[in-house]
Amino acid sequence: MSIQTILETMEYGVAPEDDSHARAWLDAHKDGFGHFINGEMTRPAHLFEVRDPARDTVLARVSQGQTADVDAAVAAARKAQPDWAKLSGHQRAKHLYALARHVQQHARLLAVLETLDSGKPIRESRDIDIPLVARHFYHHAGWAEILEDELPGQGPQGVCGQIIPWNFPLLMLAWKVAPALAAGNTVVLKPAEYTPLTALAFAEIAAECGLPKGVLNIVTGDGETGGAIVGHEGIDKLAFTGSTEVGRLIRERTAGSGKALTLELGGKSPFIVFDDADLDAAVEGVVDAIWFNQGQVCCAGSRILVAESVAARFETLLRARMTTLRTGDPMDKSTDIGAIVHPSQLARIRDLVARGAAQGATLHQGEAPQGCFFPPTLATDVAPASILSTEEIFGPVVTLTTFRTPSDAVALANNTRYGLAASLWSENINLCLDIGAQVKAGIVWINCTNIFDAGAGFGGYRESGFGREGGREGMRAYLRPSDAASGKAKGSEPAELQTGPAPQIKGAEIDRTAKLYIGGKQARPDSGYSYQVRGGKAVVGLAGLGNRKDIRNAVETASKAGGWGRATGHNRAQVLYYIGENLSARAAEFATRLESFGAGRKSAQAEVDTAIARCFWYAAQADKFDGAVHATKSDFVTLAMNEPLGVMGLVAPSAHPLLGAISLVLPAIAMGNRVVLVPSQAHPLAATDLYQVFDTSDLPGGVVNIVTGPRDELAKVLAAHDGVDAMWYFGSAAGGQMVDRESAGNLKQTWTECDDARDWSAKPGQGRLFLERATQVKNIWVPYGA
């Protein structure tokens, strides 16, 4: 084309990245790739094709991992783990530092490979993905170095199984591998079957760096290979990033296995534009939110909520901006939107968009070439019930809805099963932080979106999963306390309930009735039945036989008591101290109650004393279990806030009828949660005595609810309840498995353990672990600039 012609059109022309080095690397592996096990590539077998979605050509052939391959990888990781963990932090840090440096040295090869394999624009792989990969290894080299000082009393989980998605192939590898290795774990990782190439290149880099064999193992393959990892008995911890659907299956399959589990799942994140926002900035934010990586981003802001008063202007600006987006060859340096990763994903996007249009949505679309491409799409006239509003599309499709007031915006923002991220646009910092606190999301970006850094935690609320990656909170997922609960415990199986009249009950002079405690009021059980509570020798009282409906009522009242979570730490501390004070005033009565269950006098008194001390300890923590300000990018404050989980179901251990219940309730409510407690089935009366203490301690109604009765039956109702955000279950192994499985419904966090696994009267019965389990970290990104 002549210069004269270009001067007339002023087109950009083509600017292709040179892919010859990457193609030469692929050519050197044209016989196919094996797995990376025990420091070596295995012989290629059971090959499947890996394709370039933009050109629809075969890039490589890769091995489909078999059960035997996973076995070999886990065995290698198991063998390597003790020596790897035994290395000093400094020695592990040197290995991670080398990985970071070599990623940088091979940066362009990795970027070009990533773009060939996934279809993402070279600009993104070059400027975002690969630099972040290096950043993660650097950051975690640091964690390896200072682990013993910064996170004392903790050790590695062991062998980690990690399954990663195709949208950020190498970046997700880095997010998983770097913290795992830093903490002294070894890894078996499976990249997505669409995009395994950079993981295989990374395996070569690990070998180049001299990473000890067996520390990192990479097995390629599809969901079946992933299933073999999930189900493998030799794996101690599983980390998965992918769809909520698969995450739920993994939750069900690992129920009761004792494997630690973190899940980074889907999202339908709100992008809220207030009337005082810089609208041009917000428009550009939409580009970064949903037209980044073809919208194949779990935290993509895919629901624009815009203030009605500025909606017309915002839409005008946004639609004008759409006309300058360039969809096409991902290897071209001027491409904004590349190829969809696979034709099956393209078909899914097309199907969802067609269904949305059939439901009445109006589509505004840019242009896209033929092939595996989808144009940038804005959908207006979208109702909250539209499939475009509810389903994660995982494509360059965004909806636009208006709101009237900030509270209207919050209601719409939280009207989703997910809770990964939120992006807020307003020049009013007061408003931003208020809304930031109210949105149910693990990541809140103020006047920005899709900003990532290794120093901040990433992860979701609700069905977007649990656990964090990055930062201090991310390291916790790969560590376990050195004094962790014993794995040899069996757990208690309560005796069968007797609901008939007892022979004779020895008790107080005037008859006392223990009821359920719901919404700050004593309540008779819905069933109308009571059951016998046995002491050392005889029946010592009756307890209400709670059922499904009592749990339902308790959860309902607990969910309405949200004000507790907004009270200051100081307010909550006051209540906890007051509980301790009132418990102390009635110490003798509680001791007598415990004695009636067969405890010796001394141990009964000790249990009451410990319970009182725990009130003080958690009261002390209520205003001290702080969040953090992470050091991330320049000109950002990144706030890591510890937020309550919401409504928690607590199933208390059988032994220690008072202390067991107290040890669960206190950390939960100290952090602002509301709880439904199922106390010791055998001896619930110490817990029901507590409601008189609560009543006199200014504890607001609904914060603690107590339902006595058949432990596992009640636990099952709680675990299956979508209004319960987390479950702590201390009972039998079978019960724990049931709770894990039932919790998959809304992917609530669970902590299930045999109730005799830890010594509740000693140090393991109290501590920061309980506070960490009672909170979730919300990272709020606040940029600044005058």
Added chain:
Amino acid sequence: MKTQTDVQTSEGALVPTAAGHAEAGRNPGMSLDVAMFEGHRVNRSAAERRCATLTSRRSVKKAHQAAWLVNAVRCVDLTTLAGDDTGARVQRLCAKARQPIAPHIVQGLGLDPEGLRVGAVCVYPTMVPHAVRALEGTGIPVASVATGFPAGLMPLHLRLEEIRWAVAQGAGEIDIVISRELALTHNWQGLHDEIAAMREACGEAHMKAILATGELETLNTVYAASMVAMQAGADFIKTSTGKESVNATLPVSLTMLRALRDYGMSTGHRIGFKPAGGMKQAKEALAWQILMKEELGRDWLNPDLFRFGASSMLGDIERQLEHYVTGRYADSSRHALA
């Protein structure tokens, strides 16, 4: 503010195209309307983010890069604004303006050496007569800074007289400076009236309003001052005198372009933009042109709506173009001095 939501857009253009006139009608200005800018907020972090990715989102290579650099030459206001300017110095600058790129390079690009000229020559008022003589018959306009450049702290009647004098000497374009005090104290009416008076003094000469954005500092003030200058009738808005400690930056330019676009959406008038000061490299010429095309569309890559206030940048462009033509890197000593 008023918006036209039914505007047909292509390539991001939200300002209506010039309706049929061979030469776009000039901006007549309007009375002050604070509603068009009060309450308008510019988020600096977001503006910086947008600018940081502009040149990584768009790349022009090979023939396209050469063409874009040639276009930059067309848009250069070749400038000398120094205390030691002389008639001879200005003549030398004008010689470069007539032939900004060596003929063998222009021919190597397949272009007519006679057809490539810079946008204008920009000088101090007393240098205008030298420039007018040196450029006679070329059609290259002479631009003069005026109004007590660079600080602008002279009595208004003297500033207006300076404009009239420069125009009388043959300046076709006047680059005025605004009173920073009026902008910093938000005396928008005062600012509007001053600039409107300057516009009147310009007569047929096109007026570029220099905002001295480095001294306004915040992007909110830059946006407001841009809007007031346009309401007062500026044909161009310009970032800097080149004498402030901070000159043309991309975030400031982005803010001014958005003000310019918003003014166009409201009034239908197309205003030009001129970044000035501090731009020295060919790749900066590309960055600003990418900004123009992305934010406003292709029309704003023509010299009637876009100028660079620069001088040394031309030398780097010439070297890059020589490399494109010959495949060899040239030393600046081989190219004619501006």
